[in-house]
Amino acid sequence: MARVSLALVPTAFVRKRGAWLRFRSGRILDVMTHTSVTAYAAPAPKAPLERTTIPRRELGAHDILIEIKYAGICHSDIHQVDNGWGEGIFPMVPGHEIAGVVAAVGSEVTRHQVGDRVGVGCMVDSCRECDNCKAGFEQHCTGTGPVMTYNATGRDGEPTYGGYSTHIVVTEDFAVRIPEGIALDVTAPLLCAGITVYSPLARWGAAPGKKVAVVGLGGLGHMAVQIARAKGAEVTVLSQSLRKKEDGLKLGASDYRATSDPATFEELANSFDLIINTVSADLDLGAYLGLLRTNGTLVQVGAPEQPLRTSPFALIQNNRAMAGSSIGGIPETQEMLDFCAAHGIGAQIEVIPAEEINDAYRRVQASDVRYRFVIDVSTM
Numbered sequence: 526m527a528r529v530s531l532a533l534v535p536t537a538f539v540r541k542r543g544a545w546l547r548f549r550s551g552r553i554l555d556v557m558t559h560t561s562v563t564a565y566a567a568p569a570p571k572a573p574l575e576r577t578t579i580p581r582r583e584l585g586a587h588d589i590l591i592e593i594k595y596a597g598i599c600h601s602d603i604h605q606v607d608n609g610w611g612e613g614i615f616p617m618v619p620g621h622e623i624a625g626v627v628a629a630v631g632s633e634v635t636r637h638q639v640g641d642r643v644g645v646g647c648m649v650d651s652c653r654e655c656d657n658c659k660a661g662f663e664q665h666c667t668g669t670g671p672v673m674t675y676n677a678t679g680r681d682g683e684p685t686y687g688g689y690s691t692h693i694v695v696t697e698d699f700a701v702r703i704p705e706g707i708a709l710d711v712t713a714p715l716l717c718a719g720i721t722v723y724s725p726l727a728r729w730g731a732a733p734g735k736k737v738a739v740v741g742l743g744g745l746g747h748m749a750v751q752i753a754r755a756k757g758a759e760v761t762v763l764s765q766s767l768r769k770k771e772d773g774l775k776l777g778a779s780d781y782r783a784t785s786d787p788a789t790f791e792e793l794a795n796s797f798d799l800i801i802n803t804v805s806a807d808l809d810l811g812a813y814l815g816l817l818r819t820n821g822t823l824v825q826v827g828a829p830e831q832p833l834r835t836s837p838f839a840l841i842q843n844n845r846a847m848a849g850s851s852i853g854g855i856p857e858t859q860e861m862l863d864f865c866a867a868h869g870i871g872a873q874i875e876v877i878p879a880e881e882i883n884d885a886y887r888r889v890q891a892s893d894v895r896y897r898f899v900i901d902v903s904t905m
Protein backbone atom coordinates (compact mmCIF):
# COMPACT_ATOMS: atom_id res chain seq x y z
CA MET A 526 0.00 0.00 0.00
CA ALA A 527 1.23 3.47 -0.82
CA ARG A 528 2.04 5.56 2.22
CA VAL A 529 -0.37 8.36 2.96
CA SER A 530 1.67 11.23 4.28
CA LEU A 531 0.11 13.72 6.65
CA ALA A 532 1.04 16.53 4.30
CA LEU A 533 -1.14 14.89 1.69
CA VAL A 534 -4.29 14.35 3.68
CA PRO A 535 -6.56 13.11 0.91
CA THR A 536 -9.83 14.65 0.08
CA ALA A 537 -11.47 11.41 -1.02
CA PHE A 538 -11.02 7.68 -1.26
CA VAL A 539 -13.08 5.62 -3.66
CA ARG A 540 -12.99 1.86 -3.82
CA LYS A 541 -12.89 0.32 -7.28
CA ARG A 542 -12.20 -3.29 -8.24
CA GLY A 543 -10.44 -4.25 -5.02
CA ALA A 544 -8.35 -1.10 -4.75
CA TRP A 545 -8.69 2.33 -3.15
CA LEU A 546 -8.31 5.23 -5.50
CA ARG A 547 -7.02 8.29 -3.72
CA PHE A 548 -8.29 11.57 -5.11
CA ARG A 549 -7.28 15.13 -4.55
CA SER A 550 -8.93 18.05 -6.29
CA GLY A 551 -10.79 15.57 -8.46
CA ARG A 552 -7.60 13.91 -9.76
CA ILE A 553 -6.45 10.39 -8.97
CA LEU A 554 -3.28 10.62 -6.86
CA ASP A 555 -2.59 6.92 -6.63
CA VAL A 556 -4.13 3.49 -6.39
CA MET A 557 -3.92 1.56 -3.16
CA THR A 558 -4.72 -2.14 -3.11
CA HIS A 559 -6.44 -3.20 0.08
CA THR A 560 -4.78 -6.55 0.40
CA SER A 561 -1.33 -5.98 1.84
CA VAL A 562 0.48 -3.53 4.07
CA THR A 563 3.97 -3.51 5.53
CA ALA A 564 4.38 -4.94 9.01
CA TYR A 565 6.87 -6.51 11.39
CA ALA A 566 5.92 -10.04 12.32
CA ALA A 567 7.30 -12.98 14.28
CA PRO A 568 7.04 -15.89 11.81
CA ALA A 569 7.07 -18.49 14.59
CA PRO A 570 7.10 -18.62 18.41
CA LYS A 571 10.22 -16.96 19.90
CA ALA A 572 11.49 -16.02 16.42
CA PRO A 573 12.90 -12.53 15.82
CA LEU A 574 10.47 -10.12 14.19
CA GLU A 575 11.04 -9.43 10.51
CA ARG A 576 9.68 -7.08 7.91
CA THR A 577 6.87 -8.59 5.89
CA THR A 578 3.48 -7.80 4.38
CA ILE A 579 0.12 -8.70 5.86
CA PRO A 580 -3.44 -8.45 4.61
CA ARG A 581 -5.83 -5.83 5.90
CA ARG A 582 -9.50 -6.25 5.24
CA GLU A 583 -11.52 -4.27 2.79
CA LEU A 584 -12.96 -1.09 4.28
CA GLY A 585 -16.48 -1.89 5.49
CA ALA A 586 -19.24 0.68 5.89
CA HIS A 587 -18.38 1.25 9.58
CA ASP A 588 -14.61 0.79 9.24
CA ILE A 589 -11.84 3.33 9.23
CA LEU A 590 -8.37 2.98 7.74
CA ILE A 591 -5.72 4.32 10.09
CA GLU A 592 -2.27 5.31 8.96
CA ILE A 593 -0.29 4.24 12.01
CA LYS A 594 2.31 6.76 13.15
CA TYR A 595 3.55 5.17 16.38
CA ALA A 596 3.18 1.81 18.08
CA GLY A 597 4.26 1.16 21.66
CA ILE A 598 6.07 -1.99 22.72
CA CYS A 599 4.23 -3.60 25.63
CA HIS A 600 5.81 -6.33 27.73
CA SER A 601 2.91 -8.59 26.81
CA ASP A 602 3.91 -8.31 23.13
CA ILE A 603 7.09 -10.17 23.99
CA HIS A 604 5.19 -12.69 26.08
CA GLN A 605 2.85 -13.43 23.18
CA VAL A 606 5.65 -13.67 20.60
CA ASP A 607 7.22 -16.21 22.98
CA ASN A 608 3.85 -18.00 22.94
CA GLY A 609 3.83 -17.67 26.73
CA TRP A 610 0.07 -18.18 26.96
CA GLY A 611 0.05 -20.91 24.28
CA GLU A 612 -2.07 -21.18 21.12
CA GLY A 613 -0.44 -18.15 19.53
CA ILE A 614 -1.38 -17.38 15.92
CA PHE A 615 1.71 -17.06 13.69
CA PRO A 616 2.93 -15.13 11.86
CA MET A 617 2.17 -12.68 14.67
CA VAL A 618 2.17 -8.91 14.30
CA PRO A 619 2.16 -7.54 17.86
CA GLY A 620 1.19 -4.05 18.92
CA HIS A 621 -1.82 -2.82 20.89
CA GLU A 622 -0.65 0.70 21.62
CA ILE A 623 -1.48 2.37 18.34
CA ALA A 624 -1.56 6.08 17.53
CA GLY A 625 -2.22 7.35 14.04
CA VAL A 626 -4.30 9.39 11.66
CA VAL A 627 -7.50 8.42 9.87
CA ALA A 628 -6.67 7.94 6.18
CA ALA A 629 -10.05 6.76 4.90
CA VAL A 630 -13.53 6.15 6.25
CA GLY A 631 -16.30 3.75 5.29
CA SER A 632 -19.54 5.04 3.80
CA GLU A 633 -21.46 5.05 7.10
CA VAL A 634 -18.76 6.19 9.52
CA THR A 635 -19.90 9.05 11.75
CA ARG A 636 -17.43 9.07 14.66
CA HIS A 637 -14.23 9.92 12.79
CA GLN A 638 -13.13 11.87 9.76
CA VAL A 639 -10.15 11.67 7.45
CA GLY A 640 -7.25 13.47 9.13
CA ASP A 641 -8.47 12.83 12.71
CA ARG A 642 -5.90 11.65 15.25
CA VAL A 643 -7.01 8.35 16.69
CA GLY A 644 -5.77 5.52 18.85
CA VAL A 645 -6.43 1.80 19.07
CA GLY A 646 -5.68 -0.21 22.18
CA CYS A 647 -5.97 -3.85 23.16
CA MET A 648 -9.34 -4.57 21.52
CA VAL A 649 -10.71 -4.09 18.02
CA ASP A 650 -14.21 -5.50 18.45
CA SER A 651 -16.70 -7.25 20.75
CA CYS A 652 -20.28 -8.51 20.51
CA ARG A 653 -21.81 -5.05 21.29
CA GLU A 654 -24.95 -6.74 22.59
CA CYS A 655 -24.20 -8.25 26.00
CA ASP A 656 -24.74 -6.35 29.23
CA ASN A 657 -21.03 -5.63 29.63
CA CYS A 658 -20.69 -4.28 26.09
CA LYS A 659 -23.77 -2.10 26.52
CA ALA A 660 -22.33 -0.77 29.79
CA GLY A 661 -19.03 0.10 28.10
CA PHE A 662 -17.03 -2.79 29.55
CA GLU A 663 -16.18 -4.35 26.22
CA GLN A 664 -13.06 -5.90 27.73
CA HIS A 665 -15.39 -8.19 29.69
CA CYS A 666 -17.71 -9.02 26.77
CA THR A 667 -19.67 -12.16 27.60
CA GLY A 668 -20.99 -12.64 24.07
CA THR A 669 -18.18 -13.33 21.64
CA GLY A 670 -15.57 -12.09 24.11
CA PRO A 671 -13.51 -9.08 23.13
CA VAL A 672 -11.58 -9.42 19.87
CA MET A 673 -8.02 -8.63 20.80
CA THR A 674 -6.01 -6.37 18.48
CA TYR A 675 -3.62 -9.16 17.52
CA ASN A 676 -3.11 -12.87 18.11
CA ALA A 677 -6.88 -13.36 17.93
CA THR A 678 -9.54 -14.25 15.42
CA GLY A 679 -11.81 -11.45 14.27
CA ARG A 680 -15.56 -11.79 13.91
CA ASP A 681 -14.92 -12.32 10.17
CA GLY A 682 -12.91 -15.44 11.01
CA GLU A 683 -9.61 -13.86 9.95
CA PRO A 684 -6.60 -13.47 12.25
CA THR A 685 -6.06 -10.03 13.73
CA TYR A 686 -2.72 -8.27 13.25
CA GLY A 687 -1.50 -5.51 15.54
CA GLY A 688 0.12 -2.14 15.33
CA TYR A 689 3.66 -2.94 14.22
CA SER A 690 2.34 -2.09 10.80
CA THR A 691 1.84 0.89 8.52
CA HIS A 692 -1.96 0.70 8.51
CA ILE A 693 -4.84 -0.96 10.29
CA VAL A 694 -8.53 -1.25 9.44
CA VAL A 695 -10.77 -1.12 12.48
CA THR A 696 -14.44 -0.57 13.18
CA GLU A 697 -15.00 3.10 14.04
CA ASP A 698 -16.36 2.23 17.51
CA PHE A 699 -13.04 0.80 18.69
CA ALA A 700 -10.93 3.78 17.68
CA VAL A 701 -10.64 6.55 20.27
CA ARG A 702 -10.07 10.21 19.61
CA ILE A 703 -6.65 11.59 20.54
CA PRO A 704 -7.20 15.15 21.79
CA GLU A 705 -5.15 18.04 20.45
CA GLY A 706 -2.30 19.12 22.68
CA ILE A 707 -0.81 15.68 23.23
CA ALA A 708 1.80 14.25 20.85
CA LEU A 709 1.07 10.95 19.12
CA ASP A 710 4.32 9.27 20.18
CA VAL A 711 3.81 9.78 23.93
CA THR A 712 0.14 8.91 23.53
CA ALA A 713 0.64 5.45 22.02
CA PRO A 714 1.55 3.75 25.35
CA LEU A 715 -1.52 5.24 27.00
CA LEU A 716 -3.69 2.86 24.96
CA CYS A 717 -2.55 -0.11 27.07
CA ALA A 718 -0.28 0.99 29.93
CA GLY A 719 -2.24 4.18 30.56
CA ILE A 720 -5.73 2.68 30.65
CA THR A 721 -4.56 -0.35 32.64
CA VAL A 722 -3.70 1.88 35.59
CA TYR A 723 -6.19 4.69 34.96
CA SER A 724 -9.15 2.34 35.34
CA PRO A 725 -8.36 1.07 38.87
CA LEU A 726 -7.25 4.53 40.01
CA ALA A 727 -10.61 5.91 38.87
CA ARG A 728 -12.68 3.00 40.19
CA TRP A 729 -11.06 2.95 43.65
CA GLY A 730 -11.13 6.70 43.94
CA ALA A 731 -7.60 8.10 43.79
CA ALA A 732 -8.30 11.68 44.84
CA PRO A 733 -7.17 14.45 47.21
CA GLY A 734 -6.80 13.10 50.74
CA LYS A 735 -6.09 9.55 49.53
CA LYS A 736 -2.76 7.80 49.84
CA VAL A 737 -1.86 5.63 46.88
CA ALA A 738 1.12 3.30 46.57
CA VAL A 739 2.38 2.14 43.19
CA VAL A 740 4.37 -1.07 43.24
CA GLY A 741 7.01 -1.10 40.50
CA LEU A 742 8.18 1.85 38.39
CA GLY A 743 8.06 0.42 34.86
CA GLY A 744 5.80 0.99 31.88
CA LEU A 745 2.63 0.66 33.96
CA GLY A 746 4.00 2.14 37.18
CA HIS A 747 5.33 5.33 35.65
CA MET A 748 1.86 6.00 34.21
CA ALA A 749 0.16 5.15 37.52
CA VAL A 750 2.31 7.68 39.40
CA GLN A 751 1.47 10.48 36.96
CA ILE A 752 -2.25 9.72 36.82
CA ALA A 753 -2.68 9.23 40.58
CA ARG A 754 -0.85 12.50 41.22
CA ALA A 755 -2.98 14.33 38.64
CA LYS A 756 -6.08 12.97 40.37
CA GLY A 757 -4.84 14.67 43.53
CA ALA A 758 -3.71 11.64 45.54
CA GLU A 759 -0.51 11.49 47.57
CA VAL A 760 1.69 8.93 45.80
CA THR A 761 4.40 6.61 47.10
CA VAL A 762 6.44 4.35 44.84
CA LEU A 763 7.45 0.97 46.22
CA SER A 764 10.34 -0.33 44.14
CA GLN A 765 12.95 -3.00 44.66
CA SER A 766 15.73 -0.44 44.88
CA LEU A 767 16.12 3.33 44.92
CA ARG A 768 17.71 3.26 41.45
CA LYS A 769 14.83 5.18 39.82
CA LYS A 770 14.00 7.38 42.82
CA GLU A 771 14.78 10.63 41.04
CA ASP A 772 12.47 9.68 38.15
CA GLY A 773 9.68 8.66 40.52
CA LEU A 774 9.78 11.97 42.36
CA LYS A 775 9.89 13.89 39.08
CA LEU A 776 6.83 11.99 37.84
CA GLY A 777 4.88 13.12 40.89
CA ALA A 778 5.55 10.74 43.77
CA SER A 779 6.09 12.39 47.15
CA ASP A 780 7.80 9.33 48.62
CA TYR A 781 9.88 6.51 47.15
CA ARG A 782 10.83 3.44 49.15
CA ALA A 783 12.93 0.36 48.52
CA THR A 784 11.08 -2.90 49.12
CA SER A 785 14.41 -4.65 49.63
CA ASP A 786 14.62 -2.72 52.93
CA PRO A 787 12.48 -4.43 55.62
CA ALA A 788 12.11 -1.08 57.41
CA THR A 789 9.87 0.05 54.53
CA PHE A 790 7.18 -2.42 55.55
CA GLU A 791 7.39 -1.43 59.22
CA GLU A 792 7.35 2.30 58.64
CA LEU A 793 4.52 2.26 56.11
CA ALA A 794 2.29 -0.33 57.81
CA ASN A 795 -1.45 0.48 57.70
CA SER A 796 -0.96 3.65 55.68
CA PHE A 797 -2.41 3.36 52.15
CA ASP A 798 -5.97 3.56 50.87
CA LEU A 799 -5.02 1.96 47.59
CA ILE A 800 -2.10 -0.05 46.29
CA ILE A 801 -1.69 -0.66 42.55
CA ASN A 802 0.58 -3.65 42.02
CA THR A 803 2.07 -3.45 38.52
CA VAL A 804 4.74 -6.08 39.12
CA SER A 805 4.61 -9.43 37.34
CA ALA A 806 7.05 -11.07 39.73
CA ASP A 807 6.09 -13.30 42.64
CA LEU A 808 5.84 -10.92 45.64
CA ASP A 809 5.20 -11.52 49.34
CA LEU A 810 1.64 -10.32 49.01
CA GLY A 811 0.94 -10.46 52.73
CA ALA A 812 3.65 -7.89 53.35
CA TYR A 813 2.06 -5.50 50.84
CA LEU A 814 -1.46 -6.07 52.19
CA GLY A 815 -0.07 -5.08 55.58
CA LEU A 816 0.52 -1.60 54.16
CA LEU A 817 -3.21 -1.03 53.62
CA ARG A 818 -5.17 0.95 56.17
CA THR A 819 -8.72 -0.05 57.18
CA ASN A 820 -10.91 -0.81 54.16
CA GLY A 821 -7.95 -0.34 51.84
CA THR A 822 -7.66 -2.21 48.56
CA LEU A 823 -4.74 -3.76 46.72
CA VAL A 824 -5.40 -3.98 42.99
CA GLN A 825 -3.42 -6.46 40.95
CA VAL A 826 -2.69 -5.38 37.36
CA GLY A 827 0.61 -7.22 36.89
CA ALA A 828 0.22 -10.91 36.01
CA PRO A 829 2.78 -13.19 37.65
CA GLU A 830 2.90 -16.75 36.34
CA GLN A 831 2.66 -18.24 39.83
CA PRO A 832 -0.63 -18.26 41.78
CA LEU A 833 -0.99 -15.41 44.26
CA ARG A 834 -0.61 -16.56 47.87
CA THR A 835 -1.23 -14.83 51.14
CA SER A 836 -2.44 -15.58 54.64
CA PRO A 837 -6.18 -14.84 54.95
CA PHE A 838 -5.39 -12.79 58.07
CA ALA A 839 -3.62 -10.21 55.92
CA LEU A 840 -7.06 -9.54 54.43
CA ILE A 841 -9.22 -10.09 57.52
CA GLN A 842 -7.32 -7.56 59.60
CA ASN A 843 -8.36 -4.01 58.71
CA ASN A 844 -11.14 -5.29 56.38
CA ARG A 845 -8.67 -5.25 53.53
CA ALA A 846 -9.67 -6.10 49.98
CA MET A 847 -7.82 -7.52 47.08
CA ALA A 848 -8.96 -6.94 43.52
CA GLY A 849 -7.90 -7.20 39.91
CA SER A 850 -8.39 -4.93 36.93
CA SER A 851 -8.12 -5.50 33.19
CA ILE A 852 -7.48 -2.57 30.81
CA GLY A 853 -10.68 -0.52 30.42
CA GLY A 854 -13.66 -0.24 28.10
CA ILE A 855 -13.83 2.10 25.12
CA PRO A 856 -15.68 4.94 26.94
CA GLU A 857 -13.19 4.87 29.80
CA THR A 858 -10.25 4.73 27.38
CA GLN A 859 -11.57 7.94 25.82
CA GLU A 860 -11.99 9.46 29.30
CA MET A 861 -8.38 8.50 30.10
CA LEU A 862 -7.02 10.14 26.92
CA ASP A 863 -9.03 13.29 27.62
CA PHE A 864 -7.76 13.31 31.22
CA CYS A 865 -4.14 12.82 30.19
CA ALA A 866 -4.35 15.54 27.54
CA ALA A 867 -5.96 17.95 29.99
CA HIS A 868 -3.20 17.29 32.56
CA GLY A 869 -0.32 17.19 30.08
CA ILE A 870 0.41 13.56 30.88
CA GLY A 871 2.19 11.29 28.43
CA ALA A 872 4.42 8.26 28.60
CA GLN A 873 8.17 8.67 29.01
CA ILE A 874 9.40 7.06 25.82
CA GLU A 875 12.36 6.06 23.72
CA VAL A 876 11.43 6.23 20.04
CA ILE A 877 13.07 3.57 17.88
CA PRO A 878 13.14 2.75 14.17
CA ALA A 879 11.41 -0.49 13.18
CA GLU A 880 14.69 -2.28 12.53
CA GLU A 881 15.50 -2.03 16.26
CA ILE A 882 12.41 -3.88 17.47
CA ASN A 883 14.33 -7.05 18.32
CA ASP A 884 16.98 -5.10 20.25
CA ALA A 885 14.20 -3.30 22.09
CA TYR A 886 12.66 -6.65 23.06
CA ARG A 887 15.97 -7.73 24.58
CA ARG A 888 16.23 -4.46 26.47
CA VAL A 889 12.65 -4.73 27.80
CA GLN A 890 13.46 -8.20 29.09
CA ALA A 891 16.51 -6.77 30.82
CA SER A 892 14.36 -3.94 32.29
CA ASP A 893 16.56 -1.52 30.36
CA VAL A 894 13.95 1.01 29.26
CA ARG A 895 12.68 4.26 30.74
CA TYR A 896 9.80 3.67 30.34
CA ARG A 897 8.38 2.58 27.05
CA PHE A 898 9.76 1.90 23.60
CA VAL A 899 7.70 3.37 20.80
CA ILE A 900 8.23 2.37 17.18
CA ASP A 901 8.33 5.20 14.65
CA VAL A 902 6.23 3.50 11.99
CA SER A 903 7.47 5.87 9.27
CA THR A 904 10.73 3.89 9.39
CA MET A 905 8.98 0.74 8.16
Ligand SMILES: [Zn+2]
Pocket residue numbers: 599600601602621717718
Ligand atom coordinates in the same frame (compact mmCIF):
# COMPACT_ATOMS: atom_id res chain seq x y z
ZN1 LIG B 1 -0.13 -4.07 26.70
Ligand SMILES: [Zn+2]
Pocket residue numbers: 651652653654655656657658659663665666667668669670
Ligand atom coordinates in the same frame (compact mmCIF):
# COMPACT_ATOMS: atom_id res chain seq x y z
ZN1 LIG C 1 -20.36 -8.26 24.50
